[in-house]
Amino acid sequence: MLKEDFSLHFEGFSPSEETLARLRNSLRDLYSKAPHRSFLKASFKRTGQLIEGMVGINSFAGKFASKVSGEDFDVLSHTVLKDLDWQIQSWKAKRFY
16 A cells, blocks of 8 residues: 555544554555555544544545444444445445446
């Protein structure tokens, strides 16, 4: 993955180094499953106690996106990544039919 193929942004908070490393690894894993020549953009914004997470993948094959809100960053990030993984797996299963 090239640096320009991947964007990660936080607003209103900074995760711990451990959490950030875990998230980056999960995003890289997700990106490796995405269509060739994709661009992944992830953003997380805290407003009060609520965190909104949005991850999108744009490619020539299509767009994949998920947006989730919650108070627990670990649960939220897991949910948004799981949703995108499901979308990519569904696309892979249908792309030749």
